Amino acid sequence: MKSFNLKHSLLFLPAVLFMLLPLYGLLTAVLNSFGRHRGWTLDYYRQIFESNRFVTSLVFSLQTALIATLLSILIGIAFTRSFYPILEKMAPRVSVWIPMLFPHFVWGYMVILLLSETGVAAQLLTAAGWIADPQQFPILTRDPDGIGIILTYVWKEVPLVILMLLPVYASIRPEYYALVDTLGGSAWNRITAVELPHLLPVLMETSLIIFSFTLSAYEVPALLGTTFPEMVSVLSYDWFYGSSWQKRPLAFAAMVSISLVLLVLSFIGYGYLNKARWRAMRGSRS
Amino acid sequence: MKQNSHIFLVLTLLFFLIPLLVLVAQSFSAPWRFQTGAGLDWELRSYEQLLQNPMLWKATFTSICIGFVVLLLNVLIGVFTGKALTTVPFKGKPWVEALLLSPILIPVLAIAMGLHIFMIRAGLADTALGVIIIHLVPTVPYSIKVFHNSYQQIGRAMLEQPHILGSGFFRQLFTVELPLLKPALRSVTFLTIVISLSQYAITAVIGGGRVLTLPLVFFPFLENADASVMSAFSLWFAVIPVWMYILVEAAILLLPYSRLPWRNKR
Helix, strand or coil: CHHHHHHHHHHHHHHHHHHHHHHHHHHHHHHHHCCHHHCCCCHHHHHHHHCHHHHHHHHHHHHHHHHHHHHHHHHHHHHHHHHHHHHCCHHHHHHHCHHHHCCHHHHHHHHHHHHCCCCHHHHHHHHCCCCCCHHHCCCCCCCCCCHHHHHHHHHHHHHHHHHHHHHHHHHCCHHHHHHHHHCCCCHHHHHHHHHHHHHHHHHHHHHHHHHHHHHHCCHHHHHHCCCCCCCHHHHHHHHHHCCCHHHHHHHHHHHHHHHHHHHHHHHHHHHHHHHHHHHHHHCCCC | CHHHHHHHHHHHHHHHHHHHHHHHHHHCECCCCHHHCCCCCECCHHHHHHHCCHHHHHHHHHHHHHHHHHHHHHHHHHHHHHHHHHHCCCCCHHHHHHHHHHHHCCCHHHHHHHHHHHHHHCCCCCCHHHHHHHHHHHHHHHHHHHHHHHHHHHCHHHHHHHHHCCCCHHHHHHHHHHHHCHHHHHHHHHHHHHHHHCCCHHHHHHHCCCCCCHHHHHHHHHHHCCHHHHHHHHHHHHHHHHHHHHHHHHHHHCCCCCCCCCCCCC
């Protein structure tokens, strides 16, 4: 099958051309963050890490993204493992995926419509007499703790987690559970000994995708965030499009710092997966 | 089991179906004031106001055109790469897969900012083509993944058979592979269109505000439109993927071995 393989290597050509885009983009961003046109310098990094605004923003972004990712994954797992026999049917599956039909910022508007201080929930609670007037409703959108952002992301990403986990749960053979039961394992053992090894690769990948997205996307925080603290993406976008071009290198430095965090995390994640795969092939679990 | 399905029903209603119904109801009625004891005022004003806006139609047209080209390029890159990853054996495949997924792990805003100067030099900044190119970055990795999974389910043996029987590349693609890739084509259509419709920041950076897509109209609308108009606009976003899905479904019928609804079922 030599000719089969050789000819098929050419099929990688579109992918290679495509990969030039993100690589070139990232490389230019890195070069600009070191002041490519104005003499090489670390000054922009020093400036952003010395500014209270950026450091607060970085901590806030990491915290918001981490909470959103963990909640999405945990709720997604709980939902899929409780209901995957039901989700095999078409109608339940489609209804769970409703949020995926809308862009993130549209779902963000949905959160505003339902949960803002003048939103549907506040109005209904007032009409029902649970709270005296809508102003008593807790501030869940455009709040300084990022609750609105987290709510939108979790609501939007749980269907994605279900989408990714569903085929895995459907493919776990019931004999494995029977084996755990025969050997006297508990319900917890079912999760750790049967489900986790099956889920691990998908779970790692999904967490990385959600974490990178929630950490770096602009639209939802722009809609549901406040001005302080703000997510790094919003801050960078302001610096990039701000009144003066002087701040553009700062935008690059901020985005490159975020990219670095994500690249390191991805390397650790995939490295760990490869090691786990290697161990599984050799048959030892220690 | 019975109890489980009740819980499922309650959760799905509460978190997925009722929000959608609220959005639909709000779009067909005046902004709600339940706390004053008022009921629903059914009206079509929001849709009139929305659909009379010439910007909306222009942006919808631009968004659909951009989305359609992005989808075509996604299918092209996704099918080729998926096939190559399945049929060509080489070392370090997990790392190549991770590399191909990396564009969605790096902030796409950083990539767009980096590419901005290149786009200006190449004359692609402020053009629809530039926006199409930047929309490839967050979509193609998903498409490659979906098509790769699909090709792996088809299996190497199935792919080698038409080759052994002497059919050429395109004959293999259209008579064997694409008919088996139908589910993948459907998911890629949805994913690509929704992701393309979700891009505000990178469209604004590369399009320079000149390429007016739907998100670029949605954000300023938030400032002065009321809840009814915003709800109608939100639903408008969901109409486009559904519409595109029907279009792709029709195109899929043209593939060989499709069950044509007007023919007898086998």
